Amino acid sequence: MNQRRWVAVAIAVGLFLFSIVTSMMMPETDEKIGSESLNNLLYGTDELTPKVIEEGNSNKKIARLSVEGAIIDSNPTSFLSQETYNHQKFLEQIEAIKEDVTVQGVLLEVNSPGGGVYESAEIAKELNKLKKERDIPIYVSMKNLAASGGYYISAGADKIFATEETTTGSIGVIMSGTNYSGLMEKLGIEDATYKSGALKDMGSGQRPVSEKDKEVFQSYIDSSYGRFVKVVSEGRKMPEDKVKKIADGRIYDGKQAKENGLVDAIGYPEDALEALRKDKNLKNAVYVEFQSDSTGFANTLFGAQFGKGSDKDDFLSILENLTTKEAPKAMYYYGGE
Numbered sequence: 091m092n093q094r095r096w097v098a099v100a101i102a103v104g105l106f107l108f109s110i111v112t113s114m115m116m117p118e119t120d121e122k123i124g125s126e127s128l129n130n131l132l133y134g135t136d137e138l139t140p141k142v143i144e145e146g147n148s149n150k151k152i153a154r155l156s157v158e159g160a161i162i163d164s165n166p167t168s169f170l171s172q173e174t175y176n177h178q179k180f181l182e183q184i185e186a187i188k189e190d191v192t193v194q195g196v197l198l199e200v201n202s203p204g205g206g207v208y209e210s211a212e213i214a215k216e217l218n219k220l221k222k223e224r225d226i227p228i229y230v231s232m233k234n235l236a237a238s239g240g241y242y243i244s245a246g247a248d249k250i251f252a253t254e255e256t257t258t259g260s261i262g263v264i265m266s267g268t269n270y271s272g273l274m275e276k277l278g279i280e281d282a283t284y285k286s287g288a289l290k291d292m293g294s295g296q297r298p299v300s301e302k303d304k305e306v307f308q309s310y311i312d313s314s315y316g317r318f319v320k321v322v323s324e325g326r327k328m329p330e331d332k333v334k335k336i337a338d339g340r341i342y343d344g345k346q347a348k349e350n351g352l353v354d355a356i357g358y359p360e361d362a363l364e365a366l367r368k369d370k371n372l373k374n375a376v377y378v379e380f381q382s383d384s385t386g387f388a389n390t391l392f393g394a395q396f397g398k399g400s401d402k403d404d405f406l407s408i409l410e411n412l413t414t415k416e417a418p419k420a421m422y423y424y425g426g427e
Contacts, residue, residue: 138186138380146376152195152366153187154379155180160423161205161213161239175202177209179382184216186380188224195372196220196228197363198247204239204423207263207314213243214321221246227370231362232256232353237341239422241352242318245325249369250353251362252344259347260424261322261337263314265307267418269295293418307418314420326351341424 143154159174187193198217204210220226230236230244232252237260244250252258274281274296281296292303319337323330328351336350347353355365367373 138182138382140190140378141381142376142378144377147374148376149192150372150375151190151193152197152363152372152375152377153183153190153193154377155183155187155196155198156379157198157200157202157213157240157243159202161202161209161243163206163209177212180213181216183380184220187226188220190380193224194226194375195366195370196226197359197366197377198228198230198244199233199359200230200236200240200244201233202240203235203237203425204242204260205421206239207420207422210239210242210422211317214246217243218246221248227366229362229366231357231359232258232344233359235424237424238262240424242321242422245322247325249355249362249365251355251357251359251365252347252353253358254344254356256344256347257341257424258344258352259336259340259342261318261333262339262422263311263318263420264339264423265311265418265420267293267295269299271296271298311420314422318422322352 140151140153157175157180161175161177163177187196217228221228227248228246230247230250232240232244232250234256236244236252236256236258241258241261271281281294283291283294283296285291288300289302289306291297292306315337319330319333322328322333322337326333332351336352342350342352344353344356348356355361357365363377367375
C-alpha cells in the first residue's frame with residue numbers, strides 16, 4: 091500500500107481502538123449509537139439532503155437529476171472503483187424528490203449511451219410515477235450523449251432540450267456475444283455441456299449458433315424493441331408507425347432529432363432550466379440537488395468507496411469479473427457491448 095493509504099489505515103485503527111474504549115465506558119444501550127457515530131465519522135452518512143446549486147425561495151425547489159455514464163446497476167467496491175452512474179442512488183434521489191413537497195420541478199441532465207433494458211425501464215417508470223403522483227414537470231437536457239437507453243429515460247419528459255452537437259437516437263435493442271466454436275474445433279477442444287433442452291445453452295460461444303437460436307433471440311429482441319417504440323410513441327405523442335420509421339437504430343445530432351420530433355428545443359442545461367422556470371412559474375425557486383454526506387475521514391482522503399472493501403475484496407471482485415461466464419444480454423445501448 092502507498093503512504094497515503096497507510097496513513098488512512100492508521101487513522102482508522104486509531105478510531106477503531108478509540109471506539110472500543112468508549113464503548114466499554116458507555117451503557118449498553120449507547121453502544122449502537124457509538125458505532126453509528128464512528129461510521130459517520132469515517133464515511134459520512136447516506137441520508138440524502140438538498141444541496142443548493144442556485145439560491146432562491148426555499149419554499150419552491152427545482153431539483154436536478156443527473157445520469158452520467160452507462161445505465162447499469164453495479165456496485166463498484168473500494169478504491170479501485172471508477173464509479174460514475176449509481177443506479178440505486180439515482181432511484182433514491184427520485185424518492186427523496188417525491189417526498190419533498192416543496193419540489194415543484196425537475197431538470198434531468200442526461201449524458202449516457204444507455205445501458206440495461208431493465209434499468210432503463212425502471213428509471214422511466216419511476217419518473218413517470220413522480221410526474222403523476224406529484225404533478226411535477228420534468229424537463230430534460232441532453233448533453234454530449236443521450237442515446238438508446240439515454241433517450242428511453244428522456245422520452246416521457248414534458249420538454250426535451252438537446253444541443254446541435256448532442257448525439258441521440260439509437261432507438262433499438264442490441265444483444266451481442268462472441269462465438270468461438272470454430273476456433274475450438276481447430277484447436278481440438280470439444281464442448282462438454284449437458285442440458286435439459288436444446289435451447290438451454292442459448293448464447294453459448296462454445297457451439298455453433300443454430301437457426302432456432304436465431305429465431306428465439308430475434309423474437310426476444312423484437313419484443314423489447316416494441317416496448318421501446320411504445321415508450322417513445324406515448325412520450326412524444328407520435329404514432330408508433332412514425333416512430334418505427336425513425337427508430338432503426340441510427341443516431342441523430344440535436345438538429346436532426348428536433349426535425350424528427352425527438353426533441354423540442356436546441357439548448358444547453360442553463361437554457362432548459364430557464365425555460366422550466368419561465369414555463370412553470372418557478373422563477374424564484376431554489377435550484378438543488380439531493381446528495382448524501384460523504385465527508386468522513388476515509389472518504390475525504392481517498393474517495394467515497396475507500397475502506398468499504400479490503401484489498402482482498404478488490405482482488406476477488408476483479409477475479410470474479412474476469413472468470414464469470416455471462417450469457418448475452420439485451421441492452422438499450424449505443425455502440426454495442
